[in-house]
Amino acid sequence: MHKGVVYALLAAALFGASTPFSKMLVGQMAPVMLAGLLYLGSGVGLLTWYALRFISSRGKQTSGDRLTARDLPWLGGAILTGGIAGPVLLMIGLTLTPASSASLLLNIEGVLTALLAWFVFKENFDRRIFAGMVLIVIAGVLLSWGQSSKLEIPWGSLTIVAACLCWAIDNNLTRKISASDAVQIAGIKGLVAGSVNLLIAVEMGYLVPDVHVIFNAGVVGFCGYGLSLVMFVLSLRHLGTARTGAYFSAAPFVGAGVSLLLLGETPSTVFWIAAALMGAGIWLHLTETHGHKHTHVPLSHAHAHRHDAHHQHEHDFPWDGKEPHVHPHEHDPLTHSHDHFPDIHHRHKH
Template sequence: MSEPHSHSHLWPGVPLALGSAALFGATPPLSKLLLNGVNPFMLAGLLYLGAGLGLALYRLLRGRQAAAGEAQLTAGDIPWLALALAIGMGGVIAPVLLLFGLTLNTASSSALLLNLEGLATMAIAWLVYRENVDRRLLFGAFAILAGAILLSWQGEGVAFNRGALMVAGACLAWGIDNNFTRRISATDPVVIAMLKGLVAGVVNVGLALAGGALFPPASVIAATAAVGFFGIGVSLVMFIVALRHLGTARTGAYYSLAPFIGALLAIAILGDAVTLKLAAAGVLMGVGLWLHLSERHEHEHDHEELEHEHSHVHDEHHQHHHDGPVSEPHSHWHRHAPMRHRHPHYPDLHHRHGHG
């Protein structure tokens, strides 16, 4: 058996969530550039097809040995995957709403409004799945919400225009999808993201063609596929792995970095104006993000007996034997014996316990 691994509770979940956020954050301003003359349904479909086809190619190239380190989808996972694919929240509805919203709003304000995705994800995880959410996370959420309200303030009060409402709707759809995906986050993230990309891409391209849209020039298709592969495909793979280590609420909280990346790129690339309202909203949302990033959750807790399969290394939670040498990480069905200890942790696959 390998020696136990000692590492921070922040690793690798936090870097993965922040990396996912950075890649996705670049997608709105780049999509704004590509929207010129391209039907939003068509662009959404091409973005997700780029993600799905790119990940399918990666899956072929990575070989069986790399794939063996991940748990594969089982019969019990299919209903959750089918539910996410059938409803199409994350891959079909959300990107179309975002792209239509981008046609009505500046890329910078739309990017900052994407902070609402983290709030929707956290609220659903807290209220529906009973993930622990402490005061620090709640105060951070209120700061982010205050920033979103400020962005929508029109003289005498809050007035969400159609563009802002569409972006908010996209955030809600992604929040629902993120919580569905949590249920299958222990399985191969490349397969999950690949299937989402292919299904959503085919549906939206089909809807665009049915509505009379035409394919854009080959150069635009290639650029869109590249943006989709990194900004949606690779980002989603990193997000799913982060879900394993952080739980849904906290992954959504760390993911709140994405809108700031998008807003900065919109200002740098598209020349969006830096208004006082935009700057103040950015400060409020930045405070909320800092509160999320600086959270530390630690207490004595019990681990009940548990049997499951997922990719793992032999750390303090995986003290089991193998008949021969194994590579790490690896995946197999294994049993966790009951134990009680104390350390900083998040509601990951092994810490989804209740709190008094």
């Protein structure tokens, strides 16, 4: 299995598994307060990890792929849309929309992510990928529909759709900087978004919960939002936005499965139908092949790499021969043919 797929499925599993635990916490504080603590736990945990890693390696391990000044607009846009605006719009929508409708509408994020990637950011796709995305989305819809036989769509649903659009924009903007350090990206996003959301909650008059509740929310946030986002960024690096979003759409299924285990419920027929559809969609993606003659334009960036067909460059510093290694490097023009994904080296036109 391609490592980009593994990263995406790990991201989905971590995020999906965090949902039942978040539901256990939401009764102990206001939703907007919980959103702030989840993101803050993610940011604090990841930046602590980043600092310890930096100290242990004396700066050598992370010096090559750190965020640069040209990455900041993309990161700022991702934080503003996905870390701040998205959660706030969702909280507003939840006050006006039944939970069953909200769960159903949240599946729109995967669709909007793919549509933006394909038609705005010009990421390549074919009929097989499109069909797989459709099956995964239908599975998510069925899973949400099975939670309630009643579906009501009041005007508040528009804000939830807007929240999904914000996260879709976030996913596509994050792809632009996915070659940079994933831990640094996710850590900064969590710290900034968490702080802003927490300030919003305090300004709205909500009380800060007890220390043990804060700790529990921080742990859930670190795993379900922090580590999940690290895996998501790594998948973006290897698969592109639409394919990563498609695999990440498995998160609701993982969340439902964990909920069934925790609550001891018996899976319904709809659950198994959704599982089969999602499995078929993922199979279509896993068995995809896309290869043709293509030309790599000159490119300069930094990321962990091995000296494969795409990395035949000299070093202007002493190199001990260890791989993978990280440093800024340049790609010369190259024309060849092989199977590939729209990763950081294959964002060419067709």
